Amino acid sequence: MRPLFLMISVCISMVLYSVSSSLQNVNNPENTSPVTNDTIKIKVGSQVFTATLLDHYPAKAFKEMLPLTIAMTELNGNEKYSDLPKNLPTNMERPKTIKNGDLMLYGSQTLVLFYKAIPTSYSYTRLGTINNTTGLTTALGSENISVTFEAE
Incomplete structure (x- = not known):
């Protein structure tokens, strides 16, 4: 009876460790990394930019929505934003910069x-x-704009 209990305890410990490690990677932004060849194209007018997505569920869920052309609204002279057609999973962080x-x-x-x-x-x-931001500010301009996101 004792060896069976020991074996079950070890198995449960291994499963809990595996789940804990997986959750730590999902919830800790420092453990996310770019995925090799997991890139998308971002088309702004006649310019095309390539972006590398992170290796986590929110980025993968975003990529599954592509292709997507959306009207993006100008905000604060530093960003464009738009609401997506559906909610995505999150992995929130405060980047400071x-x-x-x-x-x-x-x-x-x-x-x-x-x-x-x-x-x-x-x-x-x-x-x-975005891998190379040369010309990004000029391409996006200071007005609302249509942007296309495509899987590569």
Whole structure:
């Protein structure tokens, strides 16, 4: 009876450790990393930018929505935003500083594309980042604009 109890205890411990490690990777933004070849195209007018998505469920859920063309609204001279057709899972963090080219989710439904670096106290879910931001600010301009997101 005792060896069976010991074996069951070890199995339960292994399962709990595995679940704990998985949850830690999902909830800890430092444990997310870009996925090799998990890129998307972002089309703004005639310009095309490539972004690398993070390796977590929110970014994968976003990619499953593509292709997607949305009207993005200008805000604060540093970002464009738009509500997505449906809610996405979140992995919120307070980044303190947002970089040019960051693609983030505000709440569970608002997609935000930043084109200028800024300090922030808001919480976002990081989805990915544009690989080369040269010309991004000019392409997005200072007005509301239509942007197309496509899987590569």
